[in-house]
Amino acid sequence: MRFIPSARGIAFLLGGVILSLSFYSSLPFFWLMALFFALLPLPLIRFSSAESSIEVANTDRLIIDKASIIAKSEVQEIIPAVPVSREELAKAAYLAASLHHDQESRVILQYVEKAFPSLVERIKKESLTAQSVREGVRIAGHLYQKGSRSYMERLVADTMPHDLESADTMIARQGSTPILIAKDERIIGVIAIRQYVDAAAISLCNHLRNIEVKTVVIGCDSKLALSSIAKQVGCDEYVAEISRESKEDLIENHENKGFVVKGDKELKSIAQRIGEGRKELRQEGALSIFLLTSVAARSILLFPSLLIPFYPAMKKLDVLHLSTPLIALSSAILYNLLLTFFLVPLIGRLEARRVFTSMAANAFLWLTSGLMITVIGIKTISMLLRGF
Amino acid sequence: MLTMFEGAQLIFFVAILFLLFKVMGEYIDFILEPTRPSPVFYRVLRIRNNQEQTWKQYLGAILVFSIISGVGTLFLLLFQSHLPLNPERLPDIPFPLAFNIAISFLTNTDWQAYGGESTLSYFSQIMALGVQNFFSPAVGLCAAAALCRGLFRENTQTLGNFWIDLTRIIVYLLLPLAVIVSIFFMQQGTPQNFSPYLDIQTLQGALQKIVQGPLASQEAIKVLGTNGGGFTHVNSAHPYENPTMGTNFFQMMGFFLIVLGQLYYFGKRIRCMKTIWTFFFVIVALLVFQVILCTSVEKQGLPFLQGIDTSMGNLEGKEMRFGVFGSCFYLIASSFTSCGAVNAIVSSFTPAGKLFSLLNIEFGKTLFGGVGMGVCNMALFALLICSCAGFLRGRTPRYVGKSLEFHEIFLAFLPFCFFYLAILGFVAATGRSTGLSEVIYAYSSAAGNNGSSATSLPLNSSWYNYTLACAMLLGRFGTLVPVLALAGALGKKKKISGAELFPLKGVALSLLLISAVLVLGIIVFLPSLLLGPLLDMIQYWGKA
Numbered sequence: 001m002r003f004i005p006s007a008r009g010i011a012f013l014l015g016g017v018i019l020s021l022s023f024y025s026s027l028p029f030f031w032l033m034a035l036f037f038a039l040l041p042l043p044l045i046r047f048s049s050a051e052s053s054i055e056v057a058n059t060d061r062l063i064i065d066k067a068s069i070i071a072k073s074e075v076q077e078i079i080p081a082v083p084v085s086r087e088e089l090a091k092a093a094y095l096a097a098s099l100h101h102d103q104e105s106r107v108i109l110q111y112v113e114k115a116f117p118s119l120v121e122r123i124k125k126e127s128l129t130a131q132s133v134r135e136g137v138r139i140a141g142h143l144y145q146k147g148s149r150s151y152m153e154r155l156v157a158d159t160m161p162h163d164l165e166s167a168d169t170m171i172a173r174q175g176s177t178p179i180l181i182a183k184d185e186r187i188i189g190v191i192a193i194r195q196y197v198d199a200a201a202i203s204l205c206n207h208l209r210n211i212e213v214k215t216v217v218i219g220c221d222s223k224l225a226l227s228s229i230a231k232q233v234g235c236d237e238y239v240a241e242i243s244r245e246s247k248e249d250l251i252e253n254h255e256n257k258g259f260v261v262k263g264d265k266e267l268k269s270i271a272q273r274i275g276e277g278r279k280e281l282r283q284e285g286a287l288s289i290f291l292l293t294s295v296a297a298r299s300i301l302l303f304p305s306l307l308i309p310f311y312p313a314m315k316k317l318d319v320l321h322l323s324t325p326l327i328a329l330s331s332a333i334l335y336n337l338l339l340t341f342f343l344v345p346l347i348g349r350l351e352a353r354r355v356f357t358s359m360a361a362n363a364f365l366w367l368t369s370g371l372m373i374t375v376i377g378i379k380t381i382s383m384l385l386r387g388f
Numbered sequence: 389m390l391t392m393f394e395g396a397q398l399i400f401f402v403a404i405l406f407l408l409f410k411v412m413g414e415y416i417d418f419i420l421e422p423t424r425p426s427p428v429f430y431r432v433l434r435i436r437n438n439q440e441q442t443w444k445q446y447l448g449a450i451l452v453f454s455i456i457s458g459v460g461t462l463f464l465l466l467f468q469s470h471l472p473l474n475p476e477r478l479p480d481i482p483f484p485l486a487f488n489i490a491i492s493f494l495t496n497t498d499w500q501a502y503g504g505e506s507t508l509s510y511f512s513q514i515m516a517l518g519v520q521n522f523f524s525p526a527v528g529l530c531a532a533a534a535l536c537r538g539l540f541r542e543n544t545q546t547l548g549n550f551w552i553d554l555t556r557i558i559v560y561l562l563l564p565l566a567v568i569v570s571i572f573f574m575q576q577g578t579p580q581n582f583s584p585y586l587d588i589q590t591l592q593g594a595l596q597k598i599v600q601g602p603l604a605s606q607e608a609i610k611v612l613g614t615n616g617g618g619f620t621h622v623n624s625a626h627p628y629e630n631p632t633m634g635t636n637f638f639q640m641m642g643f644f645l646i647v648l649g650q651l652y653y654f655g656k657r658i659r660c661m662k663t664i665w666t667f668f669f670v671i672v673a674l675l676v677f678q679v680i681l682c683t684s685v686e687k688q689g690l691p692f693l694q695g696i697d698t699s700m701g702n703l704e705g706k707e708m709r710f711g712v713f714g715s716c717f718y719l720i721a722s723s724f725t726s727c728g729a730v731n732a733i734v735s736s737f738t739p740a741g742k743l744f745s746l747l748n749i750e751f752g753k754t755l756f757g758g759v760g761m762g763v764c765n766m767a768l769f770a771l772l773i774c775s776c777a778g779f780l781r782g783r784t785p786r787y788v789g790k791s792l793e794f795h796e797i798f799l800a801f802l803p804f805c806f807f808y809l810a811i812l813g814f815v816a817a818t819g820r821s822t823g824l825s826e827v828i829y830a831y832s833s834a835a836g837n838n839g840s841s842a843t844s845l846p847l848n849s850s851w852y853n854y855t856l857a858c859a860m861l862l863g864r865f866g867t868l869v870p871v872l873a874l875a876g877a878l879g880k881k882k883k884i885s886g887a888e889l890f891p892l893k894g895v896a897l898s899l900l901l902i903s904a905v906l907v908l909g910i911i912v913f914l915p916s917l918l919l920g921p922l923l924d925m926i927q928y929w930g931k932a
Contacts, residue, residue, distance in 0.1 A: 017812060017912055058783050058791070211782070278782030285779025292776075293903075296910040303918050313926045317918070359780045360896030367903055 014039055014295065031306065031329065038332035039298055041291040056270065057277030059213060063250075066219030066226065067103055068267060069201035069233055073193050075111035076176055080189040081161040089189035090116050093181045094123060096144035099132040104179065107193055108146075136182075145182040148222050150241045152180045152187060164190050172224035175232070197232045204271050205234040211275050218242060218250060279352050286351040286366045287344060293370030294339065301378055302332050320375070322382045331381035338377065389684055394713040397637070398679060401717075402672055405644055409668060412645055413652020419560045420533045420553065420653065430552070440546035443876025446534055447869060449550035450527055454494060454865075457523050462490040464516040465508075474509035475584035481507065488853040493517050495864035496524035496758055498610075498617030498728055498839040499856060501847040505599045505620045510582055517617060518606055522566075525613035525646070526557040528760020531868050532650055535764055538875025539788050540657045542882050547875055561646070562612060569608035569642065577631035580604040603628050611642035614758035616728030616839045624718070624731040625707045636710055636731065640718055643725040647756070650763045658788045663890045663897065667766060670898045671756055675724055678744050682716040685740040691929070705736025716741065719840075723748035726758035728839030735826070735842040739924040742842055746829055746921055749836040751909035753807055755901070758837060761864070764871045768800045770890070773904050775800075778891055788890060789883035799874040806866025808912050810835035810859040815916065817855070825920035830856065835863035 018036050080089040094112040097105035113120050131138040136145030145152070149168055153160070160168075164180070164187060171178040171192040179191045205215050217235040219226050219242070226240040242250060304317035305328040322328035347366075356362050390398065441449065464471065465486040469479050481489070485502060492499040493516070504513070534547040541547075574580050579600055586598040599620055606619045607629055616623075624630040624639060648668070655664025689698030701712040710718065715732035722729050723745040734742060748756070757765045771787045775797045778785030785792040814831045815824070826843040833840055834856040845852065892900060 014911065016809065017915060281779045281784065282782045285777060285781075288776055288779070292907050292911070296907040296914075299910060299914050303915055307918065307923075311923055311927075313923065314918075316926050317922065359777065360892060360900065362780045363777045363896075363900055367900075 034329050034333065038302060038329055038336055039295055041295055056273045057281055059274055061214045061216060062208060063216045063218060064235065064267060066217055066221065066229060069198050070103065070195045071198035073103060073107050073195040075107055076192040076194040078189060078191045079167045081164055081187065084188045087116060087119055089181060091119055091123065092144050092183045092188060093146065093191055094120065095139055096136045096146040096181060099130060099137050104193065108191065143184050146179050148220055148241060149180055150222065151243065152182060160187055172222055175228040177221050177225045195229065197229060201233050204268060208271055209234065211278055213274055218247060283348045283351045286347055286362065289363060289366040290347055290370040293367050294374045297371045297374040298332055301375065302328055320379050323386055327382050327385050331378050331385055334381050335377045390680060390713065398676060401640065402676060404641060405648060405672060408645060409648045409652055412649025413656060416561065416649045416653040417656055419556050439549055441549055442545050443547055443872045446547050446550050447872040450530065450868065454527065457520060458490050458494040461493060461516045461520055462486055465489055465512055468509045468512045471509065471511045473511035473582060478507065478509050484850045484853040485848055488857045491857040491860050492839065493520035493617060494524060495837050495860040496528060496615060497834060497837040497860045498615045499834055499841065499860065500617055501853060503621035504618060510601050513606060513619060514602060518609065521609040521613050521615045522558055522562050525759035526554050526562060528758065529557050529650060530554055531871055532760045532763045535767060535871050535875040536654050536657045538879035541879050544879045547879060562609065565612050566608040569612060570604040572638065573604040573607050573635060576635050578604040578607055578628055599628060610729060611639045612645060614643055614647060614725045614727040616722065618729065624729050630731055636714060636718065639729065640721040643721050643727045646759045647725045647762050650759065654763050654767065660788060660890045662893045666893055666897045670901055675720065678720045679717050682720055682741050682744045683713050685738060686712045686716050702738050705733030707731055719745050722840065723838060724752065724756050726762065726836055726838045728833065730840050734840055735844060739921055739928050743921045743925060745840065746832060749832045749838050750913050751905050753836055755905055761837065761867055764867060768803060771800045773900060774891060777900060781891060786884060790878055790881045791884060796874060796877055799870045799877065802870040803867040806862050807835055810862040812916060814855050814859050825924050828916055828920045831859050834859040837863050
């Protein structure tokens with residue numbers, strides 16, 4: 001069960017107020033009951049079970065794994081270091097990727113199978129026993145490795161060949177991901193992988209920004225490469241060059257701080273749930289402000305006109321001239337019903353559109369409209385009733 | 389409207405408030421959040437500086453202290469004829485009245501159903517009431533400090549130590565200020581002695597008793613602690629309690645001294661100075677607005693009086709030394725700070741003038757208030773505004789960086805419920821349809837811990853003595869207990885990183901604040917106000 005805290009408290013208070021009023025006023029009890037139904041904010045007694053979407057609504061930052069927003073990636077080109085041939089580089093890359101199942105490795109395998117079919121056949125015939133290492137493979141006494149530049153610089157004793165260094169930067173600047181290939185502690189070439197961002201992810205990130213959720217893209221790529229991806233997809237921040245272990249840590253860390261981290265298809269559903277949750281909370285706020293103001297406005301309009309038969313001087317405070325107490329009371333009850341069944345859904349729909357972006361402006365909108373609509377509504381209904 | 393001189397007084401007053409706001413705030417902050425070593429008497433009493441209390445312990449300490457001091461006051465009053473310093477040989481006070489007095493001074497209400505000079509011995513004035521005049525604001529300020537700590541600390545179980553806070557507030561804040569102010573009052577002509585009342589033969593040959601006693605010291609703490617319980621029956625209208633225009637002005641300033649200081653301290657600690665400045669400006673603007681309006685209404689005079697020159701306004705029940713403006717200004721300032729001291733008879737104000745004071749008590753529960761409880765109420769009200777308007781941001785409500793759940797919002801709403809219940813419930817139970825405004829004023833004043841009265845009702849009867857005491861207890865402890873529970877609940881929470889502390893500020897906050905005060909006040913109090921004071925007002929003007 002959900003709760004509009006202060007507003008529902010008012011509903012209970014109102015009961016107490018009217019009960020105590022009955023003790024010292026000259027109003028008959030039946031009238032006081034009618035008064036209660038004329039004033040009570042009926043729509044506040046509502047049950048809802050959408051707890052989960054409200055928890056999600058508080059999310060201010062979403063962490064997105066880079067892999068989940070890449071629609072397609074392909075090898076753009078391979079650049080060997082000076083003494084190494086293209087075929088040799090392709091073989092090393094194929095072997096390094098052969099035992100891994102991530103997206104990068106798949107792309108490399110596909111490329112080599114397509115570009116060097118004879119090479120692949122030869123490798124398959126050899127059928128050597130391979131042993132998987134963290135980012136590579138140990139096979140026939142050789143160690144083949146692949147990875148980003150910062151990762152390689154940590155693993156491999158050899159410094160980066162000069163010609164590859166400029167190629168690496170150039171690839172990253174073009175928005176592609178450079179992958180370095182090393183054979184036995186020596187970097188022998190670089191492979192440029194071109195990544196295409198999912199069009200759906202772009203619109204999702206746009207949507208998230210509109211509902212004030214920051215997006216952070218994380219990946220093991222270099223800063224340059226990831227920043228260009230973040231720019232393409234429209235993410236606000238990025239955390240680059242993270243290894244597999246540090247990625248786990250990062251996600252866990254952020255989860256502890258209350259950030260939601262999801263990948264793949266869940267991104268879409270979570271964005272939707274955040275939007276829904278926020279909309280629902282905004283509607284709740286708009287409704288409680290509108291209803292509270294409306295109750296206050298109704299009591300200003302109603303009480304003086306009810307007391308006229310007992311104290312004729314009250315005419316001065318009967319702002320709307322609601323003729324008889326009976327008409328005043330019945331028009332307020334009718335207005336309350338109208339409010340419950342017609343105005344409340346309308347307010348919900350308006351607030352879903354979000355009339356103003358600033359919270360204070362919205363609060364004033366619902367304050368003033370709560371007052372104005374109540375005054376106009378009750379006056380109109382009372383005039384109609386008098387016509388009958 | 390105001391004359392030039394009156395306008396100048398008002399402007400001067402506001403300017404001084406503006407200056408005092410920061411000075412007093414920094415001083416209270418310096419006292420309550422110290423890093424200095426503990427003074428000698430802590431070591432004697434074996435109070436350790438680092439011995440912090442959880443909210444339950446803190447509340448327990450407050451309750452134990454209140455019960456002991458309340459019972460002590462009660463016994464001093466019950467047996468005053470056997471105690472020293474009673475030159476007028478005043479008799480013991482009957483139980484219902486003694487109970488009412490004890491509760492009223494315990495809760496910082498200082499409701500007076502008795503004439504001070506004809507009921508209480510000097511010993512009772514000093515040891516029973518005078519001591520409570522120090523204790524009750526100090527306890528309130530302790531609760532405010534605990535709430536403040538609950539808000540600005542994170543992941544904590546403890547809220548400070550009540551005994552340390554209490555001694556610090558009394559020794560460093562109330563005592564020094566009270567000594568300075570009483571010396572000022574003595575210089576201005578207020579007596580400070582233990583001699584018997586003087587018998588004077590007037591020029592017409594009648595005998596008159598002239599009050600003597602330790603007035604200056606009582607007067608100082610009455611003003612500073614927003615107590616408002618006067619030494620004499622007529623309170624600050626008495627020439628000894630309020631001898632000059634200077635003391636009159638100083639008394640009004642005294643109401644605000646600690647009330648504003650605690651607000652600044654609160655804002656500084658929770659790091660929401662912008663919000664607190666907005667509160668300050670709203671309060672000052674409302675004060676000025678009300679003083680001008682109330683004075684204009686009172687200056688119109690009494691429409692019923694035929695053939696009498698009313699050009700000086702409604703002077704019934706007002707001290708000629710202060711005039712219409714001085715009386716109205718004092719009444720508004722005193723009801724604003726829930727002090728309850730008066731320098732004119734409230735029941736002699738016009739219905740509209742009286743209404744200002746009543747509205748300040750009833751609606752003003754949310755905005756201003758006395759030492760300690762005032763800032764607690766403002767914090768609670770700000771929390772309720774956040775919880776309602778906060779939804780419009782599309783997030784669940786937050787307050788000073790902490791997320792609010794049902795438990796906290798419920799605790800913040802509870803004091804208001806107790807307050808409304810105490811007023812409307814007891815008014816209904818009294819069952820009078822005549823003199824309703826007076827009954828409403830009496831119970832509002834008691835539940836709001838204000839203490840001024842606008843009534844000719846038989847207040848010193850068992851019914852009023854007991855029910856008003858209950859209303860005072862509900863008003864005071866109905867706020868104090870939830871406030872400490874809230875402080876405990878919020879203290880355990882972590883601040884949400886990156887969340888803004890208070891979602892509103894500036895003009896938007898002040899407009900929302902005023903409209904929230906009005907909406908809540910109208911929903912709860914309009915029916916009773918219509919049948920009481922508003923009806924008086926319309927009929928009063930209707931006949932003119």
